[in-house]
Amino acid sequence: MAAMNSVHGNDNHTKILVVDDEANMRHMLSALLGDAGYCVDTSADGRAALELLETGTYDYIFCDIRMPSMDGMAFLEAAGSRLAETSVIMMSAYGTIDTAVEAMKKGAYDYISKPFKPDEILLALKKAEERESLKRENRALKFRLERIAQPRQFGEMIAESRSMQAVFELGKRVAQYDITVLITGQSGTGKELMARGIHTAGKRGGQPFIPVNCAGIPENLLESELFGHKKGAFTGADRDYKGLFEAASGGTLFLDEIGDLPMSLQVKLLRVLQDSQIRPVGTTRSKTVDTRIVAATSKDLAAQAEQGNFREDLFYRLNVMPIHLPPLVERSEDIASLVQFFIERYQARFEKKITGISARAMSLLMQHSWPGNVRELENVIERAVVLAEEPELDEDLFAGLGRPENKNSGLDAIAAGFSLKSGRQALEQVLIQKALAETGGNRTRAARLLEISHPSLLSKMKTYGIG
Numbered sequence: 001m002a003a004m005n006s007v008h009g010n011d012n013h014t015k016i017l018v019v020d021d022e023a024n025m026r027h028m029l030s031a032l033l034g035d036a037g038y039c040v041d042t043s044a045d046g047r048a049a050l051e052l053l054e055t056g057t058y059d060y061i062f063c064d065i066r067m068p069s070m071d072g073m074a075f076l077e078a079a080g081s082r083l084a085e086t087s088v089i090m091m092s093a094y095g096t097i098d099t100a101v102e103a104m105k106k107g108a109y110d111y112i113s114k115p116f117k118p119d120e121i122l123l124a125l126k127k128a129e130e131r132e133s134l135k136r137e138n139r140a141l142k143f144r145l146e147r148i149a150q151p152r153q154f155g156e157m158i159a160e161s162r163s164m165q166a167v168f169e170l171g172k173r174v175a176q177y178d179i180t181v182l183i184t185g186q187s188g189t190g191k192e193l194m195a196r197g198i199h200t201a202g203k204r205g206g207q208p209f210i211p212v213n214c215a216g217i218p219e220n221l222l223e224s225e226l227f228g229h230k231k232g233a234f235t236g237a238d239r240d241y242k243g244l245f246e247a248a249s250g251g252t253l254f255l256d257e258i259g260d261l262p263m264s265l266q267v268k269l270l271r272v273l274q275d276s277q278i279r280p281v282g283t284t285r286s287k288t289v290d291t292r293i294v295a296a297t298s299k300d301l302a303a304q305a306e307q308g309n310f311r312e313d314l315f316y317r318l319n320v321m322p323i324h325l326p327p328l329v330e331r332s333e334d335i336a337s338l339v340q341f342f343i344e345r346y347q348a349r350f351e352k353k354i355t356g357i358s359a360r361a362m363s364l365l366m367q368h369s370w371p372g373n374v375r376e377l378e379n380v381i382e383r384a385v386v387l388a389e390e391p392e393l394d395e396d397l398f399a400g401l402g403r404p405e406n407k408n409s410g411l412d413a414i415a416a417g418f419s420l421k422s423g424r425q426a427l428e429q430v431l432i433q434k435a436l437a438e439t440g441g442n443r444t445r446a447a448r449l450l451e452i453s454h455p456s457l458l459s460k461m462k463t464y465g466i467g
């Protein structure tokens with residue numbers, strides 16, 4: 001039977017085993033740890049310690065390296081998987097440090113050199129406890145990630161939150177009828193994906209779904225792009241062109257950023273909505289189309305209509321069935337499942353094995369305000385998967401998140417490295433944000449300030465998740 005001496009602390013159920021051939025050391029450590037509230041057992045060598053492991057487990061083991069009968073290294077090897085739930089801290093006297101390092105390679109958690117002060121023991125223990133608690137949190141989180149009740153789906157969208165479940169329900173219902181839908185929500189909340197979902201779930205599902213960004217096409221081209229033109233209608237029109245309404249006939253035309261539709265075209269759109277008639281540029285005859293319209297805006301269309309920047313009659317016609325997508329910050333319940341969803345997408349795309357995300361990293365993601373919404377989260381996970389060197393995404397990969405002052409200034413990012421590419425990107429973000437702030441969010445004027453085209457500004461805003 002192994003020699004065992006137990007000291008039981010009052011309020012701590014953490015079990016520690018001290019293995020040392022020196023009786024003084026055993027007494028000193030068991031008094032120290034016992035006073036600190038731990039349950040402590042002791043044994044005089046590796047063999048006796050192994051016997052104790054037959055009947056019980058320990059959270060931590062302080063193990064001497066040099067012992068006459070079965071030394072620390074031999075004990076580690078013999079105990080093997082019985083130490084799976086135990087952090088072993090080796091105690092190395094002068095001349096055994098190399099062995100201690102070797103022991104760490106074999107699975108010991110840490111080592112401490114003799115002679116040591118009592119504080120050093122308590123500190124080593126605290127460090128090990130912190131690591132253990134993190135490991136536990138990680139395990140719990142992974143478990144949660146794996147067990148998350150299958151997130152609800154709508155088309156290619158997933159969500160957990162009640163607000164999004166309600167949106168999905170509404171989406172499923174309106175999909176069945178050919179009514180016009182207006183999807184509102186900040187940039188990156190998933191408006192286009194929602195529109196696709198509605199299209200796919202309805203009876204037009206097998207027909208074309210054509211997205212068009214009303215803010216991305218210059219005003220003089222937009223009319224012919226949407227309604228088509230006749231050969232010779234204007235310089236460069238060297239053949240008849242069908243236009244997107246006709247191309248989407250039988251299916252759905254998704255008019256994104258409808259708030260940017262020029263006034264001149266708003267009246268024409270109203271006509272299509274009212275009597276399904278389009279008139280290609282350069283013709284006098286109208287054509288009937290069978291195109292479902294789903295529109296989206298990140299702007300307050302009602303306010304725009306009030307200010308006279310959007311036709312009221314068109315607003316009411318579009319707003320028959322509004323669907324609002326809440327910003328991600330208001331539905332943080334969706335973050336964990338979206339993170340898992342994007343990890344799976346990008347680990348497959350980049351052929352990397354990512355098993356999960358650390359609790360600290362997840363907590364950073366939960367605290368961030370996500371001004372670029374789901375698109376920003378997707379970009380952040382994509383980047384993390386690309387850069388990850390370990391199978392678990394850790395917090396370093398998300399440095400800078402949750403600290404909006406750094407994010408806004410962007411200058412830290414520029415100063416942080418030498419890469420011209422990331423420096424340029426960071427600078428672009430700063431300047432775009434500055435220009436938008438300067439113009440009160442007016443993208444046309446911001447593009448002018450930045451001396452780039454409007455579509456190019458929109459595409460950069462999309463890339464950087466600036467909403």
Ligand SMILES: Nc1ncnc2c1ncn2[C@@H]1O[C@H](COP(=O)(O)OP(=O)(O)OP(=O)(O)O)[C@@H](O)[C@H]1O
Pocket residue numbers: 156157158159185186187188189190191192193194256298338341374375378462
């Ligand atoms: N609920 C969701 N589940 C999975 N992916 C999502 C979800 N919501 C958004 N995404 C993803 O986020 C990105 C942005 O979505 P989407 O383009 O639909 O947003 P948007 O609101 O139309 O943005 P914008 O107004 O800037 O055009 C896309 O890559 C999309 O796949």
